[in-house]
Amino acid sequence: MIGENFEKVKARIAAACARVKRDPAEITLVAVTKGRNVDEIAQAVAAGAIDIGENMIQEALVKFNAKPLAISHKPIKWHMVGHLQTNKVKEAVGIFDLIHSIDSLRLAIEIDKQAAKINKIQDVLIEIKTSPEATKSGILPQEAGKLIEEIAHFKNIALKGFMTIAPLVDDPEKARPYFRILRELKDSFSHVQYAISHMPILSMGMTDDFEVAIEEGATMVRIGRAIFEGVSLRANEVGEAIPKT
Ligand SMILES: *Cc1c(COP(=O)(O)O)cnc(C)c1O
Numbered sequence: 001m002i003g004e005n006f007e008k009v010k011a012r013i014a015a016a017c018a019r020v021k022r023d024p025a026e027i028t029l030v031a032v033t034k035g036r037n038v039d040e041i042a043q044a045v046a047a048g049a050i051d052i053g054e055n056m057i058q059e060a061l062v063k064f065n066a067k068p069l070a071i072s073h074k075p076i077k078w079h080m081v082g083h084l085q086t087n088k089v090k091e092a093v094g095i096f097d098l099i100h101s102i103d104s105l106r107l108a109i110e111i112d113k114q115a116a117k118i119n120k121i122q123d124v125l126i127e128i129k130t131s132p133e134a135t136k137s138g139i140l141p142q143e144a145g146k147l148i149e150e151i152a153h154f155k156n157i158a159l160k161g162f163m164t165i166a167p168l169v170d171d172p173e174k175a176r177p178y179f180r181i182l183r184e185l186k187d188s189f190s191h192v193q194y195a196i197s198h199m200p201i202l203s204m205g206m207t208d209d210f211e212v213a214i215e216e217g218a219t220m221v222r223i224g225r226a227i228f229e230g231v232s233l234r235a236n237e238v239g240e241a242i243p244k245t
Contacts, residue, residue, distance in 0.1 A: 002040060003047035005227045006031070009210075010048075013221065016211040027214060030079050030203075032224035034059065038066040040228060045074050053100075053222050055082025057091050064095045081163075081203075081222050083137040090114045093122055100163040100203050100222075101127045103139050108151050115156035122156060125163040125203055128185060130178040135165050141185050148189065161201030161219070162186055166209055175209040179216035186217075 014024045031044045032053040041052060041063060054060035057080075063069065064078060077097040084092055084101050092099060093114040102108055102124045115122040126147055129138030139147060144162070151159050164182045166175035182204055205213025205221040213221060 002043040002227060006044055006047040006049060009223055009226050012211060012226075013214060016214040020215045022214070026219055028220040030081070030220060030222045031227050032081060032206075032222050033063070033228070034082070034224065036224075036228050038063055038068050042068050042072060044227060045069065045072055045076060049227075050075060051077045051079055051220075053079040053081040053224075055080070057084075057088040060095060061091060079222075086110045093118065093120060096122075098123045098125065098160065098201075100125045101137060102147075102151070103127045103137050105147060105150050108147070108154060108157060112154040112156045120156065121158050123158050123160050124151075125161050125201060126151075126159065127163045127165075128182055130164045130181040131167045133167050138164065141181060144185060145189070161203065163203035165206070166204070166213075168208075172209040172212045176212050176216060179204050179209075179213045179218065183217040 009029065013027050013029060017024045017027065028051055029049070030051040030053040031049040032055070033041045033044070034055045054063065060078065060080070069076065078095055080092055080096040080099045080101060082101060084099060084107060086107055089107070089110040093111060099111065099122065102111070103126070111122050111124065126144060127138040128141055128144060129135060130141065148159065151157055162182055162185060164178060166178040169175050182202055186202055201220055202218050203220040203222060204218045205211075207223055207225040210218070210221040210223060
């Protein structure tokens with residue numbers, strides 16, 4: 001079931017890429033495993049999942065240290081996709097390859113400090129609040145420039161791009177403007193010397209809206225339910241075009 005779902009998601013990613021003439025190899029699929037057990041994660045890994053996303057530190061630590069995953073000898077990359085509290089940074093830096101949710105200077109300072117202690121350069125994304133109602137976390141697009149500049153001074157943080165969570169909408173097309181805001185934000189920094197080569201990642205798109213996100217330039221999609229629940233795929237699955245509005 002999980003293996004089949006994983007394959008279907010990959011096919012849908014490929015179909016979305018084909019519509020906008022992108023190479024599916026540009027898209028990293030993060031399997032979001034919050035609330036899923038180690039056995040379920042192991043099934044996803046067996047199906048080819050490399051990138052695993054969690055949103056709570058305690059839960060992630062348990063899974064990170066779980067034997068069944070360790071003995072699979074697969075090169076798992078761990079992603080922190082949820083909001084990160086300053087007092088959990090030490091543990092987060094210890095296990096995550098990419099933290100998607102930097103939304104304050106205070107958090108960045110702590111990440112830099114904890115990463116320095118273990119000689120790590122921590123890859124991070126800045127979380128942008130592209131819609132007022134979607135989440136409490138994230139900074140406004142107009143605040144990004146200042147935070148990017150500040151982060152550029154930290155030796156133990158590597159800024160890799162941006163993340164956003166689109167609001168819950170009944171039709172994925174309605175999420176499109178929020179993804180566009182994120183892509184345009186990234187493009188607006190492409191001339192900035194210290195940011196240019198380091199910011200290729202746009203983490204956007206979840207089960208309900210990842211195809212639209214890919215059409216708008218996502219390079220990383222975070223998908224939980226389509227992989228782990230028996231969700232029925234909508235009409236926009238493999239081969240059928242999403243009607244453009
Ligand atoms: C849960 C979660 C996802 C995955 O959501 P699905 O709708 O299950 O695909 C992606 N991103 C974040 C930040 C999440 O918390």
